[in-house]
Amino acid sequence: MAETITRKLMLYFPECETEKPIVYHLVKDYDLIINIFRARVTPEEEGYLVLDVTGTEENIEKGTSFIQSLDIRIDTTQKGVTREEERCAHCGSCVPHCPTNALSIPDRNTMDVEFNTEECIECLSCLKVCPFGAMKSLF
Amino acid sequence: MKTIEQINEKISSGKAVVLTAEEIIDYVDKKGVEQAAKEVDVVTTATFGPMCSSGCFLNFGHSKPKMRITEAWLDDVSAYAGVAAVDLFLGATQLRANDPANIDYPGEFKFGGGHVMEKLIAGEEVQLFGLSYGTDDYPRRELRTTITIDDLNQAIMVNPRNCYQNYNVAVNASDKPIYTYLGYLKPHLKNCGYSSAGQLSPLLNDPYYRTIGVGTRVWLAGAQGHVYSEGTQHSPSCERGVLGVPSEGAGTLALTGDMKQMDPEFVRGVSLKGYGVSLSVGVGIPIPILDEQMLLQTTIRDRDIMAQVIDYSTDYPERTGKVLGNVSYEELKSGTIDLNGSKVKAGGLSSYGKARKIASILAEEIRNGKFTVTQPIAPLPVEQSMNPMKEV
Structure with a gap:
């Protein structure tokens, strides 16, 4: 079995993308373990989600590509705090x-x-x- | 063994041997008191922490037409105008107008007098708004302008109480969190707050005020200021431990200095959630090593300086006098103290790092002949207690 890694991500949602069940897809489709630290996602407003994703490097890559395909920006520079x-x-x-x-x-x-x-x-x-x-x- | 004059001659010729109150400990361990006392001329001490009893006198020059200001605000922080026409006194703990304070408990206290002082020293623009009733010779009734410290004739800091010799360690024994000037305290003695530079702190290195007195030149946030009086609540009659170092508040100093010469790194407005605003100030005081006894005093180390642990949920506000325990600064600085068998996390409010930096800067200024030591013009009281308030 491939080795799992953990990556901390900050997602920035433009107004339009807040209604999709992103976390569900990350778990279900890409077999990722999600640990949400902090979220502020309000319909009709821009939102933020800070989370740890744990899985194989390949699955994390696929999962992040999926997120990006929804026009959600991913920041790995850890500037939430x-x-x-x-x-x-x-x-x-x-x-x-x-x-x-x-x-x-x-x-x-x-x-x-x-x-x-x-x-x-x-x-x-x-x-x-x-x-x-x-x-x-x-x- | 040495006089102030002899030490100053060495400083002036750039030959003075100067160590910080931290460096002197190992130095004396290595060389012995006798030898070290011959070699070392000055030991520098320092502290950086909230000094609520702070403020400044500002003179703005006269407007045209002239105005006898009777009410004034600097960046919406009220300043005391009950002095001469264009003199104001700004207090560090004054809240900004319309700050909700603790109405929405715990209040955030984001901006106040201390922050205005920091802005002035940083050279930033500050708004002055003034009102008056108008007189024949001072007809103007209202003014609004922006100024920087360069536009002021004088900006003089005063700290009626600074450099507390030692201080309480605050804990919370109740079952709800409390907000104090020593920080946020979790219930059931989960953490404690303290505020002292310990072995670097000025009055812990000269516990009987032998060299520090009225008139002593001090490094006040980068300016050369001085001690103008004993500080308020100066109460040196107390329990003392190793080398006569007090294990409670004890002595205090009243300091003053020219804000135009200060460095904003060492004058910082602080916001204490649920409590209020204040000002953190950096102070450095040189101790001339007159003889072996004076040197010995400066070798005090954190493990020998004790502080009293007080419950700020009941005993402190109710003034019961109860002390829960005693801890050393070595323990406090380790991050965990042992309080009657339980582990309590410790966090400081004063900055040891900044105190170290100040002690080094001052040592360098003395080595370079820029800062000389002084003979006090009057001693500080060594026997004196503090009285509680007289209430009807």
Whole structure:
């Protein structure tokens, strides 16, 4: 059996494509395991969906081609939640609230806070506790 | 062993040996106190964190015709106008007009006095709106204009309470989340908030205020400011541990400096959800190493500095005086503390990274002869307590 991989995707839906059951097709037609982190998909409006897809590389490729065929834009650069580096004061108040350790202090001597977007599940906890407004959400 | 004058001569000739309060620890371990005290001239300390007791005096120059401003807003944040005609005092914790505050709990407090101060120092435009009743010599009744810090005659920061010697560690023992100035606290003691630079913090390195006093020159967000008084709530009579370092709030400093000389990296408006707005300020203070005793004070390390854990859901607001436990800054900085057998996640509100950076910048300025040390013109009280409010 081919090895499975996981990829984090952010889908951007133009207004017209919000009514199709995309996740259903990804599971049913391409045998992908879907883990949705965050979604804002409202009929008649543009929408966003951030999710992990797990499956064989081939199936992920096919699945993403299917999504793109619907004029849905796929972003793999992980910009759903970002950190404005200049605003971050590295106080560390976000760290205890981050459930996945995406925000962490690897070196307790410098106490610098690192943000590993790969680990971020976009729960937005950090946005609520950042005193400097350094953590941003695209939607 | 050394006088302030001798140290300043070395600084002026570019020969001063300067280390940060972090570097000095290993240095003394290696060289011994006696040898290190001979070699080292200055140890730099620093802190960066919310200093709610902050604000600034601004002078705008006169409009034509003149106006005796009686009410004023800067970017919609009310400034105190009960001073001279075109002088205003802007407080860091003042909310923007129409901010819903905690009506929609927990409020977000996105913008306030601290943010206006940050904008001014960053050189950004700020809107001034002023009202007056008009007088014979100051007839104008209303004005609206935009200014930057360069248009002001003076922009002088004042921090009536800064550099708290030590501080509480806040937890929440109740069964609902609470929002405090030490951050969002989950119920059942799940996390704690603290705010101190620990071993780098100025007054923890000079716990009896031997070299830091009224008149001491300080690095205030990049400007050369000074201590103008003891800070409000200065209460040095308290429990003290290793090397006389207090395990509670204790001493404070009142600082002032020219905002036109400041670096916006070290003056930052902060929004504390459910609590309000404030200002984070970076401060650096040099400690002249007059003798071995002074050097020894600067070797204090995180594991020997203790702080009190207080329940901010009941004991803090109700002023019961109850302390749940004591923890060291080494433990706090590790990210998890042990509170009576349970593990509690720890998060800071002050930035140790910025404090380190400030201590290094100040050390470099002293090495380059740009920043000299000062003899205080008056000492800070060493015995003094803080009284609660008199209520009828």
